[in-house]
Each structure stands twice: as structure tokens, then as C-alpha cells.
Amino acid sequence: MTSTFPNISISTERLVLRPLDEDDVPALAAMMNDEQVAAWTHVPQPFTEDGARDWIGDHAPAERTAGRGLDLAVTEFLTQRLVGVVQLTKTNWHVRSTELSYIVAPWARGEGYASEAALATAQWLFGDQKFERLELRTAADNTASQQVAQKIGCISEGVLRNACIARVRTEDGVWTDVRTDFIVWSLLPEDLEGTSGQLSDGGDFTTFTDWN
Numbered sequence: 001m002t003s004t005f006p007n008i009s010i011s012t013e014r015l016v017l018r019p020l021d022e023d024d025v026p027a028l029a030a031m032m033n034d035e036q037v038a039a040w041t042h043v044p045q046p047f048t049e050d051g052a053r054d055w056i057g058d059h060a061p062a063e064r065t066a067g068r069g070l071d072l073a074v075t076e077f078l079t080q081r082l083v084g085v086v087q088l089t090k091t092n093w094h095v096r097s098t099e100l101s102y103i104v105a106p107w108a109r110g111e112g113y114a115s116e117a118a119l120a121t122a123q124w125l126f127g128d129q130k131f132e133r134l135e136l137r138t139a140a141d142n143t144a145s146q147q148v149a150q151k152i153g154c155i156s157e158g159v160l161r162n163a164c165i166a167r168v169r170t171e172d173g174v175w176t177d178v179r180t181d182f183i184v185w186s187l188l189p190e191d192l193e194g195t196s197g198q199l200s201d202g203g204d205f206t207t208f209t210d211w212n
Helices: 022-032 035-040 049-065 113-127 143-151
Strands: 015-019 070-076 082-092 097-104 133-139 155-169 175-187
Touching (some): 015 113, 035 155, 049 070, 070 113, 113 133, 113 143, 133 143, 133 155
Antiparallel strands (some): 082 097
């Protein structure tokens, strides 16, 4: 029988992480059309509200039900505004390992939201779900995402050469693929000791992953 993540809500001092819902469609579509998201993910461009509905109504529930992962909306506690998304993918229930990715809306960057959401997710995974490993992969040039990994206590394990496809705009405004390296990071339960007090405001950008 396939293991699955529960439908959960995770609260921090400033944020609530919860399942995506229909009300998130406009904000999710707007966030996914950002230049940084387009550069570091495989999100279709332009990203439409129909695409957001498909993600919320079909893709995210299917991934959770099949045991492959979990998609969570990251919202401000006070305003309930959508500030980003956290995604767990490539989950191995026997090894108790999964891969973490995060996206933060342009207007919310620089507030430390990615670090706060990632740390809360890790604490929940290691505590409630008894996971033993969390993995992140960041494109070699995505330094802001690497800073988030460092803030929450991740250890850099090495480089996957030429394993990442990012995107850049050509002079005529067309997106084109470019090949770069992945930096692989890991987080284990013992790595979390002391990280909660070290988080500070910083650049919150997108980790690279195969978003659908």
C-alpha cells in the first residue's frame, strides 16, 4: 500500500502552509508568470489561470494520493495573502526521503519567507512524518536559492554537472533553454539543531525543479 502525506496545515510566526485551493488561482497564476520563476523552472510561459486550476484541482491531489509528494500554499498569517508555494517531490517512503522546492512571489522576496517555510516543512517532515532526509537541488547560478538552503542548515553534497536546464531571454524576448549544473543539498534531522534562531531577512527566490 502506497504511503501518502496527509492534508495538513503548518503554522509559523508569520506564515500558514496549507493545501492549495480554488481561491489561490489568480495569485498563483500571477506568481508563476514572474521572470525569475520562468528562468529557474519548467513552468509553461505564459502561465494561465486555467493552468493554475489544473495544478490545484488535478496535479496536486494526484501527486499526494499517489504518494509522490505534496504541494502547499504559503500564506501570510495576518493577511492570508499567497506569498509562495512549497513542493515535495520524488518521495521515497522506504528511505523516508523527499525533495523540497519553493517559489516566492516577487513582492514577498527579501522577507525571509522561503527560509521560514522551508524550515517549518523540514521540522514537520522530521518530527511528525519521521523522515530521515530532505534534499534540495539548486541551479549553479541561483545564488539566492542557495542562501535559503544554507540558512536552514543544509549541507552541500556536490555538483551534478550539466544536469539542469534553465531559461534565459534572447534579445528578441523569446525564452531559450541553457544548460547548467545542479548543486545538491541535503538536510538530516540532526542538521536542524540551532537553525531556527539563525534565520534572517534575505533573498527568497525559486529553487529549480520540474514543476508541472
